[in-house]
Amino acid sequence: MTKFTNRNGLSRRTLLKGAASTAVAAGSTTLGAPMLWAQNIKDVTLRQFGTGVSNLNDVATKVKEDLGFTLEMTALDTDSVTQRAATQPNSFDIADIEYFICKKVWAAGNLQAMDTSKIDNYDKIAGTFRSGLLTPTSTIAQGTAPHTVGFTSGVNGTDFVQEESGWMTLIPTIYNADTLGIRPDLIGRPISNWSELLNPEFKGKASILDISSIGIMDMAMVVESMGEYTYPDKGNMTKEEIDLTIGIFTEAKKNGQFRAFWKSFDESVNLMASGEVVIQSMWSPAITAVKSQGIPCVYQPLEEGYRSWGGGLGISAALSGLELDAAYEYINWYLSGWVGGYLMRQGYYSAVPETSKAFMSDDEWGFWYEGKAAEGDILSPTGDKLAGAGEVRDGGAFLDRMGSVVCWNSVMDENQYMVRKWNEFIAA
Amino acid sequence: MEPRPRSFYVLTAFFTVFILFLYGPTITIGILSFQGEGGGLTFPMRGVSLHWFYDLFEQQAVGDIWGSFRRSFLLGLMVMIVTVVVSVMGGLAFRSKFPGSNILFYLIITSLVIPSILISLGVGLLFSQSGLEVHWSTSGFGAQLTWTLPFGLLIMFAVFNRFDKSYEEAARDLGASPWQTLRHVVLPIIAPSLIGVALFGFTLSYDEFARTLLTSGSYNTLPLEIFGMTTNVTSPVLYALGTLTTVFSLVIIGVFLCVALIMNRRKSRQASDAGKGDL
Amino acid sequence: MNKLRENTALKGWLMVSPLAAVLFFFLVLPIILIVIVSFWRATEFSIIPAFEFDNYAFLFGSPVTYTVFFNTFKYALITWACTLLIGFTVAYYLAFHIRSLTWQIALFLLCTIPFWTSNIIRMISWIPFLGRNGIANSALLSWGVIDEPLEWLLFSDFAVILAFVHLYTLFMVVPIFNTMMRIDKSLIEAARDAGANGAQILWNVIIPLTKPGIMIGTIFVVTLVMGDFITVRFMSGSQSANVGRLISNDIALLQYPSASATAIVLLVTVLITIGILLRFVDIRKEL
Numbered sequence: 001m002t003k004f005t006n007r008n009g010l011s012r013r014t015l016l017k018g019a020a021s022t023a024v025a026a027g028s029t030t031l032g033a034p035m036l037w038a039q040n041i042k043d044v045t046l047r048q049f050g051t052g053v054s055n056l057n058d059v060a061t062k063v064k065e066d067l068g069f070t071l072e073m074t075a076l077d078t079d080s081v082t083q084r085a086a087t088q089p090n091s092f093d094i095a096d097i098e099y100f101i102c103k104k105v106w107a108a109g110n111l112q113a114m115d116t117s118k119i120d121n122y123d124k125i126a127g128t129f130r131s132g133l134l135t136p137t138s139t140i141a142q143g144t145a146p147h148t149v150g151f152t153s154g155v156n157g158t159d160f161v162q163e164e165s166g167w168m169t170l171i172p173t174i175y176n177a178d179t180l181g182i183r184p185d186l187i188g189r190p191i192s193n194w195s196e197l198l199n200p201e202f203k204g205k206a207s208i209l210d211i212s213s214i215g216i217m218d219m220a221m222v223v224e225s226m227g228e229y230t231y232p233d234k235g236n237m238t239k240e241e242i243d244l245t246i247g248i249f250t251e252a253k254k255n256g257q258f259r260a261f262w263k264s265f266d267e268s269v270n271l272m273a274s275g276e277v278v279i280q281s282m283w284s285p286a287i288t289a290v291k292s293q294g295i296p297c298v299y300q301p302l303e304e305g306y307r308s309w310g311g312g313l314g315i316s317a318a319l320s321g322l323e324l325d326a327a328y329e330y331i332n333w334y335l336s337g338w339v340g341g342y343l344m345r346q347g348y349y350s351a352v353p354e355t356s357k358a359f360m361s362d363d364e365w366g367f368w369y370e371g372k373a374a375e376g377d378i379l380s381p382t383g384d385k386l387a388g389a390g391e392v393r394d395g396g397a398f399l400d401r402m403g404s405v406v407c408w409n410s411v412m413d414e415n416q417y418m419v420r421k422w423n424e425f426i427a428a
Numbered sequence: 429m430e431p432r433p434r435s436f437y438v439l440t441a442f443f444t445v446f447i448l449f450l451y452g453p454t455i456t457i458g459i460l461s462f463q464g465e466g467g468g469l470t471f472p473m474r475g476v477s478l479h480w481f482y483d484l485f486e487q488q489a490v491g492d493i494w495g496s497f498r499r500s501f502l503l504g505l506m507v508m509i510v511t512v513v514v515s516v517m518g519g520l521a522f523r524s525k526f527p528g529s530n531i532l533f534y535l536i537i538t539s540l541v542i543p544s545i546l547i548s549l550g551v552g553l554l555f556s557q558s559g560l561e562v563h564w565s566t567s568g569f570g571a572q573l574t575w576t577l578p579f580g581l582l583i584m585f586a587v588f589n590r591f592d593k594s595y596e597e598a599a600r601d602l603g604a605s606p607w608q609t610l611r612h613v614v615l616p617i618i619a620p621s622l623i624g625v626a627l628f629g630f631t632l633s634y635d636e637f638a639r640t641l642l643t644s645g646s647y648n649t650l651p652l653e654i655f656g657m658t659t660n661v662t663s664p665v666l667y668a669l670g671t672l673t674t675v676f677s678l679v680i681i682g683v684f685l686c687v688a689l690i691m692n693r694r695k696s697r698q699a700s701d702a703g704k705g706d707l
Numbered sequence: 708m709n710k711l712r713e714n715t716a717l718k719g720w721l722m723v724s725p726l727a728a729v730l731f732f733f734l735v736l737p738i739i740l741i742v743i744v745s746f747w748r749a750t751e752f753s754i755i756p757a758f759e760f761d762n763y764a765f766l767f768g769s770p771v772t773y774t775v776f777f778n779t780f781k782y783a784l785i786t787w788a789c790t791l792l793i794g795f796t797v798a799y800y801l802a803f804h805i806r807s808l809t810w811q812i813a814l815f816l817l818c819t820i821p822f823w824t825s826n827i828i829r830m831i832s833w834i835p836f837l838g839r840n841g842i843a844n845s846a847l848l849s850w851g852v853i854d855e856p857l858e859w860l861l862f863s864d865f866a867v868i869l870a871f872v873h874l875y876t877l878f879m880v881v882p883i884f885n886t887m888m889r890i891d892k893s894l895i896e897a898a899r900d901a902g903a904n905g906a907q908i909l910w911n912v913i914i915p916l917t918k919p920g921i922m923i924g925t926i927f928v929v930t931l932v933m934g935d936f937i938t939v940r941f942m943s944g945s946q947s948a949n950v951g952r953l954i955s956n957d958i959a960l961l962q963y964p965s966a967s968a969t970a971i972v973l974l975v976t977v978l979i980t981i982g983i984l985l986r987f988v989d990i991r992k993e994l
Contacts (some may be wrong), residue, residue, distance in 0.1 A: 261944060522723075
């Protein structure tokens with residue numbers, strides 16, 4: 001076959017090759033647009049696991065629509081999530097875990113650090129996750145704050161560094177401020193302190209969650225609110241402090257203060273909806289679930305402040321090549337707003353509020369983020385009515401809630417001791 | 429016919445209460461699964477509809493019911509077949525004493541009474557320490573077998589203990605080879621018990637939770653999936669699932685019963701005496 | 708003659724080889740591994756081979772262990788008593804008062820069907836049944852039997868025992884029923900001819916002959932209750948614990964060595980209990 005050469009000595013073939021490779025290079029570096037090899041990407045399957053909070057099948061469906069590859073979701077309870085992240089590295093590609101779990105399992109080496117230069121919306125991530133400061137004048141709350149376990153030294157780093165090193169352990173996606181949930185109709189008076197959980201008035205009608213890392217923080221908030229003790233760092237207690245905290249609760253338990261403990265989200269909804277319990281630790285979607293059954297339930301802002309948690313996506317250390325690229329695509333897409341909007345309409349906060357705003361109506365943004373009164377009905381992403389016109393979100397605006405966070409879900413140095421003590425509490 | 433003693437009526441009443449007690453939760457779930465759209469997981473009921481049954485067939489917010497159902501069903505079949513085959517072979521072997529049969533027997537009893545969580549933990553550790561992947565069709569399968577095999581074997585032991593050897597002798601006298609004796613004399617006689625073993629094998633596997641907890645790998649069986657769903661499902665769709673599962677089980681038992689009845693009828697049609705040794 | 712004996716041994720072993728294989732890989736090896744791991748050390752997320760008695764030392768040194776084991780035995784004993792009474796009565800009814808075999812099988816099957824609904828779902832549904840606003844309380848309130856909802860129906864020891872009895876009575880019914888069916892009816896007739904009334908027949912003839920069935924049922928129920936962890940958690944609202952709970956808590960937190968240590972202690976306890984029970988019945992004869 002005759003070779004076509006132009007005056008510069010390039011053959012058409014090399015020209016085509018060059019053009020193709022340039023296009024490919026452009027495609028892979030054009031961030032934010034799903035431009036990977038169209039036919040290959042459809043064959044990629046990423047396996048994600050996490051708690052039911054964000055492992056939603058709707059997300060997987062949208063990923064297939066927008067990005068083309070398949071996302072397999074598996075939802076587990078918090079403890080199983082920890083277990084899988086630590087011990088079954090070959091069973092997942094994407095880990096959707098909380099920051100305190102990250103602190104526990106990062107050193108196992110099953111996750112790889114992520115290059116922040118590949119993340120488009122990195123600069124729009126809320127300050128809490130990068131510098132630890134929500135606003136320049138915020139104070140950093142006690143406990144395992146996400147930014148303390150958010151950065152590492154390099155792609156295979158197993159340590160945590162305290163500055164924005166360019167390598168993140170997890171890309172933050174979701175967080176919220178937790179407090180006590182109450183049945184205002186059954187209590188009948190205002191509640192404003194954590195100490196009310198152990199108020200004998202609610203004997204036999206209180207509950208607390210049976211997940212040690214989180215429950216101990218709630219316990220600490222109550223103990224401090226009761227004036228029994230002030231902790232230098234609730235998120236890192238000494239053995240004596242642990243004994244003190246758990247001792248107070250064990251006594252309350254023996255006096256019949258608690259109706260039951262819950263380990264899974266749906267148990268907490270049941271307890272509240274059926275009226276078995278009138279005051280308990282709760283998670284935000286549980287409040288909305290109870291409300292959507294038409295039962296009054298309030299996520300009560302308390303004087304002493306909130307306990308907060310944050311979660312993010314991590315990538316398996318075993319991922320490479322096309323699948324790794326797909327994973328970055330996914331993460332970028334995750335932060336680009338659709339998922340953020342979905343999560344915010346359930347009451348969570350997206351780690352990148354700006355992009356989520358575009359996927360929410362003005363009324364919704366006003367209600368969920370700015371703490372304004374709703375103008376029309378506020379619906380959940382699945383269509384249930386959560387609030388009517390004129391109602392204000394429990395706790396108000398984002399800055400009010402997240403600004404009043406005093407501690408994070410934590411893993412303390414004395415964790416194993418704490419767990420043993422916790423077991424004793426349950427068995428008492 | 430003797431007249432019924434008074435105790436009969438007392439006991440019948442007791443039995444009825446017992447059955448109600450057994451079915452109480454199942455009936456409660458049944459009622460709750462017919463709730464209307466606004467329903468929750470507790471009483472009082474909100475409306476009456478088939479809404480949640482329709483919802484069951486659609487994609488859930490979280491979890492994969494049908495995938496895990498498929499896996500449970502497949503696993504149940506696998507366990508059922510292996511249990512029947514191994515139980516028959518074991519039963520036949522144990523008819524005569526062979527060296528080590530005592531130890532094996534006590535191992536079988538141990539397998540039965542050992543707390544399930546130990547099997548789960550042990551098998552999970554075994555696989556993880558040897559670097560193998562934990563998967564429902566390998567580790568989960570094996571863990572469930574430790575539960576179903578003892579049941580199957582004990583039933584087979586009981587059956588063979590009461591088995592009348594004279595049938596086999598008669599067959600041998602007539603010139604049958606051991607294999608023919610097995611196929612045409614022994615198996616037909618123990619066939620009803622085999623159905624029992626198969627039913628047990630399937631049931632125990634389908635409902636098994638504790639031993640599969642750590643051994644099923646990334647993909648859950650149905651009981652595990654349901655357990656996982658309680659983390660974030662607060663709608664009666666869970667109850668609709670429970671009701672349907674019960675109905676499914678009733679259907680399976682019905683199928684097994686029909687098979688037994690048909691086999692019986694075919695046997696009597698052939699005017700054979702097999703299985704009527706008690707008369 | 709020797710050749711024949713060898714042949715039987717070989718044939719026997721060939722036939723049980725799949726069984727032996729399964730038992731070896733999925734019973735014997737795992738237990739050995741648990742024993743080994745119980746001497747290891749653990750960090751937050753991994754386990755380190757070692758040989759130390761720390762786990763056992765902690766286990767025997769903690770008062771919680773004794774409370775928990777006591778709880779376990781308590782549940783086992785009470786459940787056993789209840790299931791025995793109920794199971795015996797039901798089996799007696801099915802064996803002696805139901806005349807036709809078809810009815811016996813039909814009623815028997817009727818008892819087993821609830822077995823097929825997932826344990827988890829069955830347990831969850833006790834809550835609407837027993838709760839403050841549940842069916843039981845509402846019914847009692849509307850009949851005027853009580854003034855306020857009974858709190859102890861749910862999230863209490865009562866609820867735990869109730870759930871156990873519900874789940875495991877069947878395991879008592881089956882062996883007792885089985886043994887009863889094999890009682891020679893002529894013995895009962897003889898007793899009646901000798902002038903015994905119903906109660907005397909029951910006490911002097913039927914019960915002694917049913918002892919093996921009772922023993923087998925006891926073994927089932929006791930081991931199942933001792934090994935359970937889910938039922939206790941759900942029905943007591945996580946407020947009380949038994950040994951299974953200790954183990955599952957440890958497993959959830961990746962503390963495999965201490966879970967293994969607890970597991971071994973549980974296993975030894977169970978085996979001792981079974982050993983004692985087996986003294987009263989020779990299983991191989993009774994099958």
